[in-house]
Amino acid sequence: MANPQPSQFTRISNELYNAIMQTDFSKRQRNIIDLVIRMSYGCGKKTAILRPVDFELVGIYKTHIGRELDYLVQAKVLVMQGEQVALNKNYEEWRVSLVKNANQERFKALIKRNLGSYQNSNLKENFGEMEVTETVTKSYQNSNLEVTKTVTGQLPHPSDDKDSGTAERKVKDIKENIYTPPSPPIAIEDILARFPRYNNRQTDTLRNYWQMIGQAHKNRTIPPSIVAKEMDYWERFPAGIVMEAIEIHMRKYQSKQEDYTAGIMRRLVKEKGGSTNGTISQGHQTPTLDRSKFLWKGS
Template identity: 25%
Template sequence: MESQVNPQPDDAHIRISHEVYRELIRRNFSKRQRNIIDFILTLSWGCGRPGAVIPQLSHFTLCGVTKNNIRDELEALVAAKVISWEKTEGIFRFNKHWDQWQITPNKGHDPELMKDLIALNISRSSPEKVLKTRTQRFLKQELGGSQNKNFDGSEFLKQEPKSSQNKNYRVLKIRTATLKKTSRIKAFRLSKAIIKANIKKDLKSSCFKSLPSGAEKQDPTPDPFIQVLDVYCELHRKIDTQITMMDRQTIQELLGKGIPSDLICEVMGRVYADRTAKGQTIGSLSYYRNPVLEEWQRRQAPPKLQVVPSPARQQPAVQERHYGGIMSIEETNDWIAEQDRRRAIVEEAIRNGTYVIPEIPGISRRKPSAV
């Protein structure tokens, strides 16, 4: 079945930078959001204007977004800084500065693999162009060697089957179809192993400069806002378009105070685990605000100094215990046990008659005088 349309690259088109378009592919837009963006781009950049005038929100039904959902989707895109909306005049503008977008990337997107595929398609020739060229060359050769040179290609194809039935000649139409089928097999039916081999081969070509020895690929630094938003969405199983404006402002407030995104994510994970263990739920990102601020203040507070007594101060305390100072409980128990032991020895000596009164220096022992 032949098509009635045949658009060409040089026809009227929307001029979008490859960098912006690849970023649209990389970000995790919903189907409704992507339809809205394409609709705005068609009416703005496609018309040679920076903004699109859309007087009524019901006009977005043209791109498949109903009136019940369009306002929420537009406000979500405005909050994510993808578009701007002048509500009084109904003007929508697409933000080409994609580094300001607050939309999480697709989890399966690999920028290096994307570059490899782009390089592969740039370096190889188009199979359709090769197929068309070979087919035309074959037709020219057959028509040039035909005995009847007054017929053009179309008339020859139409009349050949009739004469072939009488003279049992091979039909050019059949051979042409066979040639197309063979070329299609060679051009398109490539196995996965061949495709992978071609990608590896193209990587070694001069499309990309080889990295110097010792150099390693470094992942780009993630946006702190996107990092916190991504962790919150993973904890609560949400998508970024479901995050309210208040929750986004809470993230911006915490980051504006200089709190690292890693600390915010750490506190969020700990608080979420504690609440989940207790069977409780968290309905808003604002619930994490106070725990994050408390943890940040605790880490910012200076450490408390511990006063360690010097050895010179410890010695008088030891001497004081020997000269009537306050003894500890263990020292008191040892002293009582020692006194009991001495008393038992004296009592045992008195009973046996072997007790001798100890002499005290300076005091002479006198025998009692007889009366």
């Protein structure tokens, strides 16, 4: 029977871990990031030493790892130099969309709920006095300082309440106090507005393109999170390549989905003898994505 002990663990700041959880990485990308963290912070180092074959250990094979690593580097999530790979801890530089319902206020409320002493008699029976600890660690990323915040509470026994409904009312009050209304959905128009490099005519073309792509999906619609993720990926290409690929897709391949457009872009880059790092056209610079715009707060 497995019985892991806390004597050996991976030290990563809660702030950075929160950012990873609320970023819309694919399963493969998240596996890559987890391996990098385990082999760097988990080994007491800032960087990991990894070869392409090593990623097979987490289910990413050589047919996919090159493209995924290239994306994560271009998106400023990873930094690579030869076999040395590191996580860019400045998550504000990451050019990957947040998850659809990311909300800092709700996330903070969730942390507060789990840090507090929860009024639950079943926990009292199993654990007695409960001590909850949140550790904010500035380990290998900044320094060796460790700051610990401890909240200790005595869970009441059911017999201590003369009114049998008191405990239930307390739980209800806690839930009502920390509840935050759901975030409003992100509209495609809001996403288009985040990419100012496209002029009005190009934006109209993009709008028509996404309407066409929605019809190619099974439910005749496309989630805005996919729109944001794809347009983030397109930022590695010059705007001219993006629009040329979109027009080809709309003219010849109306039944294909959005991933087919990315393939057209890569083919166009190859034909023109450029690269996918935003430097095909002289002077083009990839704009930095403001991640805070992907974060909606409840009203």
